[in-house]
Amino acid sequence: MRSIRYRLGAVLAAVFALAATVTACGGGQASAPGTLRLGWVVDPCWSQVPVARDLGLFDKAGVRVEILPFPTGAAALEALAGGAVDIANGGDVPTAAAAIKNPALRVVADGARWDGGRFVARRSAGIDEIADLAGRRIAVPLGSSAHFFATRFLAEAGITAELVQTGPAEIVAAVSTGSVDAVAVFQPALAKVVAALGADAVELQGRDKYNQHSLYLATASTVESKSAEIKALLSALRLADAPLTNREPAALAAVAAATGLEQGLIGGVASEFEFRTELGPELAGDLADRARWAKSIGRIPVDATIPDYGALVAPGPLNGAANG
Incomplete structure (x- = not known):
């Protein structure tokens, strides 16, 4: 299988092209049946994506995934809101803020946890x-x-x-x-x-470690209209969990190529993550915590209403996905 080899220029070009599309058209056209456009953040948090592609797991699950790279979760979430992608990656901090502006946002999976912030x-x-x-x-x-x-x-x-x-x-x-x-x-x-x-x-690193959630998000309408495709995507991501957890050479090579990390660094970086595609019971509370922080520093308006994040978690596709 082809590996994903994104250079910085290609990443930025893709982001600018998507931004121009959303600005000019006011949104994106629907993707073809059986296909998902994934706004992938170039970060090992979402390592399952390059692993699933390079190891043929998307094909095995029966879904075509068009991977569009973004430098940050905030940028990917903007593309999702504009209709340029069907699924977007986002950390818990940008997701908590985006949900306040976009109540149609839905969390379909949490791919990895990372407490290595420092x-x-x-x-x-x-x-x-x-x-x-x-x-x-x-x-x-x-x-x-x-x-x-x-x-x-x-x-x-x-x-x-x-x-x-x-x-x-x-x-x-x-x-x-x-x-x-x-x-x-x-x-x-x-x-x-x-x-x-x-x-x-x-x-x-401080004493009170921060455990980041690495989320996969869609809009409510996409969760409904592309339920089969999202289930297949999540099945492939679950299949990618084990090769990453076991530090299999092919999986690490896929992540190194996709993120631009040298082979000598990828093993240590991957060891910092807990790769398990799930929706944990702590997620809604953690998102509310991030929203309160954003309010406290003025990143979102003080009078903004913090939503019920539990209502924004959509477990249906993951419940229907095959276990890895």
Whole structure:
């Protein structure tokens, strides 16, 4: 099977093309029967996607999946709202905010949990612990899961720092050139920062770890109109869980190719994740927690109504999917 080899330019080109389509047309055309357009975030959180494609699991499940790459969950969710994709990936933080603006949003699966969120700083800047980040410039994609854990860890330490909006693709350069002293970011950018800084890297995590949910989302109308396709997609993702959990070489190679991680890094990165496609009972409460945080820092209006996230979880497709 072909592996997915996305370079940064291709990722950004796809994002801009989709944005232009949504802007010009006010939405996307329906995908063909038996096909799903998946807004895939280039992140090991959603490793099941490249594994399912490269190992032929989508074919085995009987669904055609058109994979459209995005740099962040927020961007993928915008494409979903505009009708440019049928399914989108999103972390719990952008999903909690998107659901307030788009009540038609539905969560159909949680593919992985990740509690490895942490700062990476330059030791040569005099940083050895989180307290040393007081008053420092920290690069972070604002509004993301990294923004959430960064503010949580800083508050836990009782310090403030300057959080500088930085896209995932610019994170490595920002800290390597010294324009910031530290970064807060998700994988695979996190591993790339550690590799770039080498012995100068110091990794700092707060006591209260943040367990990120890696979600698959659709609109209510798509859940209804493409129920068979979504069930098949989730069946394929469940089949991909075991090869990832077992760190099978073919699975790791698929993820490395798709995310641009070097083969020497992918094993360590994959070991940080719990790959099990499910819908856990804690999900709704965690989404509400992320929404309250977004309100507290002004990312969403203070008067916005926090929805009943339990009502936005759509377990039907996953219940009908085959077990891996």
